[in-house]
Amino acid sequence: MSAAVRHRYSLLTRRDKIVLALMVGIPTILDLVFIWAPTIASIGLSFTNWRGIGAITAQNWVGLRNYTFLFTQYLFFWPAVEHNLVWLIFFVCIATPFGMFLAVLLDRDIRGSAIYQNAFFLPVVLSLAVVGFIWELLYAPGSSGLIDGALGLTSQTNAIDWLGTPGLNLWAVLVAASWRQVGYIMILYLAGLKSVDPTLREAAAIDGANEWQTFFRVVFPVMAPINTVILVVTVIESLRAFDIAYIINHGKNGLELLSTLITNNSISEANLIGFGSAIAVVLLVISLGPIILYLNRVFREES
């Protein structure tokens, strides 16, 4: 292998090497400047009280004060962490398994499989902003909404304001977000199932295993790589959740998420750059878990 590499190198002219350097160099510089530099800057800014006016000087250094305030005094931090956790648990325990379940059902040779797949997949092509809009129609209180209307909850006294009631609205939003997540997972998993060597199933069938035994003992274990991908996609999507909460009420009143706290504190409503960055660092640290898991899984064989 390494002999072949050296051989290939020797064929490259100087001009070729410059071309290759540019091919890799330009995108790399863009990635470093617009993604990794801001990531590092978030960490640095989180130790300051910079408010976006004037240069950052030594006077702006506040050490860990943003973090201590965040963890001990900021009213919305722990609720936001809790909401992100609920989001994650809901996705991991309900939306994703349901998507996998649909994939398993649709993986067999059944009539109309493509039609079912399309129905489940349709929400995936919609933006989360549109998903938020559509579900606002369903969740509107009283006679304005489908759910209240259909349940007959149309009077002043018994109408349920699904999206305006803290404690309830998070679950309502999770149902809406799952509507999209399920189809996404279904398609990813279906592709994984199709790539499983069919002789494995045949062998299991000959050995007398029933369908569930075949799935849990044979198919699921061989799909370990895709299971990791699915898990990572699920976790990342839960941490990124923003659009739908923002469309509904700018991420307030029971819909606080780490993501909305960052933008509300630092850009949209206040200019507490340092404080918002501290929240961003918390989100970064949490995200590193699934990212490292993913990289480890995907690049294991190469390194």
Next chain:
Amino acid sequence: MTAATMVTGRAHRRIRPQRVLLHAFLIVTAALWLIPILYAFYTALRPVSDTIQHGYVSLPSALNFNNFINVWSLAEIPYYYLNTLIVVVPGVILALFLASLVAFAVSRFSFRFNVALLMMFTAGNLLPPQVIIVPLYWLYLAIPIPEIIKLPFVGMFPSDNGLLYDQYIGIILIHVVFQTGFCTFVLSNYMRTISKELNEAALVDGAGVWTIYRKVILPLCTPALAALATLEFTWIYNDFFWALLLMESGAKRPITSALNNLQGSFFTNYNLLAAGALLAAIPTVIVFLALQRQFVRGLTLGSTKG
């Protein structure tokens, strides 16, 4: 083989009632899944006066396309479609172009930092965008662009404030950078499946690296590029976050982020809102229905590699 066929054949006959149950379950679930969209469409077809009088859950006394026609002109939908087009087309092309360059270099030639580089691109794409938004926002306010405006392409997207902030060029740029990560990952996996001997043969024949990229490898990647283009079109079209925070002027926002304005203007009229949201969604639905296979392959290309 024959034994297996016999087994499945027998199993088929035995689980017949189970099949019925399976279809019943799938039909009910699929119907439930379609309800939100069908209901939005139904609401959009009804005059607001009708729904106020009878409630939203009621049989229609009239159905027409007036809400669509009204929101089309009131919310200036065609104008926002155009804003989206200005961002999506260069965004998709540039992301694929840059990603194909990196993928080509890393998968066809061996450098010391190949894996590290790919990991950097992949990890960058997995970061929640909110982690980088605050410094990025200030970076966009700080970078003056008059110096780079003379570059080809950049000049096509003039900045009226001399910054990246609140400009199409800025929105395109962040999409390109963010999506290059995913596309590089997918394309490098794809290119790795192309025989390496092709490279050597071409190099021995005296072809330059650029020629190999352009004439040998890129044409072989057409299927992957088509799948990725479909997927990236949808993703960039559906972006709400970047344009919301990096574009201040509501009038310049692409249609998905402009939905936020729509809500502010017509919040009392659900029928109009439904029509507006559906109009914003229609292009992606059309692309999906027309290029379904590409779309799904784009998604799975990124995930099924071991």
